[in-house]
Amino acid sequence: MDVKCPICDTVNQINYHSPLAKRLRNRRKHLYLCPTCSERIEKKTKMRHATGNFKLYQEKKDDDPYIQ
Ligand SMILES: [Zn+2]
Numbered sequence: 078m079d080v081k082c083p084i085c086d087t088v089n090q091i092n093y094h095s096p097l098a099k100r101l102r103n104r105r106k107h108l109y110l111c112p113t114c115s116e117r118i119e120k121k122t123k124m125r126h127a128t129g130n131f132k133l134y135q136e137k138k139d140d141d142p143y144i145q
Contacts, residue, residue: 082111084110
């Protein structure tokens, strides 16, 4: 079946009976990404994790001047 990468508009052919094709048919939200784009995104994600630049929950201290 034809699948189109939403990032670079590359159209690829994947096996209709492959697990990936099944997932794409069942879950409309699941996007197909061509190998090039998925690799790029994976790299980006890994880089973000490496630099520690992902949001961690930080407890916000209540700084109310009227309560001492
Ligand atoms: Zn792509």
